Amino acid sequence: xxxxxxxxxLGPVLFFWPRDTxxxxxxxxxxxxxxxxxxxxxxxxxxxxxxxxxxxxxxxxLSAAGKQVxxxxxxxxxxxxxxxxxxxLAANGDIALEANDLGAIKLxxxxxxxxxxxxxxxxxxxxxxxxxxxxxxxxxxxxVEMDRATLAELLARxxxxxxxxxxxxxxxxxxxxxxSARCFTARHYNLSKDDCQFRCLDHPxxxxxxxxDQQDFLTLNGIQTLSAGCHSLLPHLxxxxxxxxxxxxxxxxxxxTGDIVALFxxxxxxxxxxxxxxxxxxxxxxxLVDGYWRGQAGNQAIGASHAHS
Numbered sequence: 001x002x003x004x005x006x007x008x009x010l011g012p013v014l015f016f017w018p019r020d021t022x023x024x025x026x027x028x029x030x031x032x033x034x035x036x037x038x039x040x041x042x043x044x045x046x047x048x049x050x051x052x053x054x055x056x057x058x059x060x061x062l063s064a065a066g067k068q069v070x071x072x073x074x075x076x077x078x079x080x081x082x083x084x085x086x087x088x089l090a091a092n093g094d095i096a097l098e099a100n101d102l103g104a105i106k107l108x109x110x111x112x113x114x115x116x117x118x119x120x121x122x123x124x125x126x127x128x129x130x131x132x133x134x135x136x137x138x139x140x141x142x143x144v145e146m147d148r149a150t151l152a153e154l155l156a157r158x159x160x161x162x163x164x165x166x167x168x169x170x171x172x173x174x175x176x177x178x179x180s181a182r183c184f185t186a187r188h189y190n191l192s193k194d195d196c197q198f199r200c201l202d203h204p205x206x207x208x209x210x211x212x213d214q215q216d217f218l219t220l221n222g223i224q225t226l227s228a229g230c231h232s233l234l235p236h237l238x239x240x241x242x243x244x245x246x247x248x249x250x251x252x253x254x255x256x257t258g259d260i261v262a263l264f265x266x267x268x269x270x271x272x273x274x275x276x277x278x279x280x281x282x283x284x285x286x287x288l289v290d291g292y293w294r295g296q297a298g299n300q301a302i303g304a305s306h307a308h309s
Contacts, residue, residue: 004237004268007035007247008261009168012042012072012098014176014251015221016200019049025252026058030065032258033265035247037062038098040072040089042120043179044222045082046196052088059095073107075100075120076179076223096138105135114138119170120179126158129165139166141249144175144231147295148243155244166246171233172260173251174206174219174226174286175298184220196222204254205285216286229289229299235277236293237267256283277302 010029013022029037039055039062041047050058059069071089074082083103090097090107097113099105100120108115117123117132117140129140142151155167170176185207186196206219206226216228233240233248240248250260260283267276281288291300 003270004241006237006241006245006268007168008033008264008268009036009247009249010034010038010257010261011170011173011249011251012038012040014043014174014224014226015204015206015254016044016047016198017204017254018201019054021204022050023058025257026062028258029261030062030067032261034067034261036068036070038070038072038116040074040098042072042075042100042118043224044183044200045074045079045085046198047200047222052085055089056092056095059092063095070096070098070116072098072118073100073104075118076181077101077103078181099137105132105137109136116141116168119144119176124154126154126161129154129158130162133162133165137165139168139247141168141170144170144177145292145298148236148239148293149295151245152243159244167244168247168249169233169240169245170231171237171240171248171250172264173230173253174228175231175292176224176226176251177218178225180223180225183223184225185222188220193223219286227289227298228286229301230284230286231292231298232277232280232284232288232290232302233293234264234267234280235273235302236290237264237273253285255285259283 062069073086090111097108098116098118100118117137119141123129183193185200186193189199200222206221209218211217219226263276263280267273288302289299290302292298
């Protein structure tokens with residue numbers, strides 16, 4: 001059995017779940033074999049069943065349970081009220097932030113907090129990573145579409161010019177692809193964004209968007225667009241470590257997240273990744289894909305022909 005030296009993290013919940021559902025989810029997650037947990041509302045400012053102080057209190061509870069915790073800030077800061085909530089998170093005292101917007105980086109620096117450069121910052125080269133590291137980033141999450149070869153090249157180049165920084169790769173879940181000022185879920189129901197009636201609560205894993213011939217195409221999550229398929233790098237953990245990654249991120253889903261965490265942990269501890277991958281299929285919310293990692297279209301199924309790998 002060969003162990004793989006990667007940390008295992010749980011990303012922020014990207015969907016709108018009721019407050020009690022979230023609290024139950026994190027009560028369970030406190031016992032999962034995770035190295036770090038991210039908490040916070042990343043997508044939509046209207047999702048306020050959990051307020052900033054609630055997230056901070058939950059972070060304190062999980063820290064007391066022995067977890068490293070990071071507070072994730074909203075990815076699209078559009079208004080003074082959005083900034084106010086980000087300021088409240090930044091004023092927590094000592095818990096690191098995940099910045100998904102340059103405004104959140106500014107707040108982290110003002111409060112002397114370490115921060116994680118989230119995937120929405122779109123860092124595509126070593127010079128940008130060096131700049132972000134100089135601003136205080138302790139780790140970064142590459143854009144979800146970055147392939148293995150590009151990541152390895154970027155990290156090799158960065159090692160020549162920058163101070164050490166941890167690299168965490170999005171390794172399981174529907175891929176967060178884009179954010180808009182418009183709410184697609186509200187539009188689906190012929191509602192305005194400001195009177196959305198919180199329809200996202202009806203779709204705990206997003207709303208499937210299909211083509212005219214009923215092929216799964218994308219997933220709508222309020223103002224966010226995600227992939228239809230479930231991105232999985234479970235078969236590629238050894239490659240991730242070899243490329244220079246230090247951690248892999250699981251994005252929460254409404255069912256079986258704990259099972260996915262267990263499969264990843266077993267693979268990192270030496271279990272056969274191919275067997276773990278086969279075991280993960282029933283838990284996936286969508287077809288398993290890994291195209292981006294292989295330099296292909298992101299919706300390419302795992303095991304599909306890949307000329308570029």
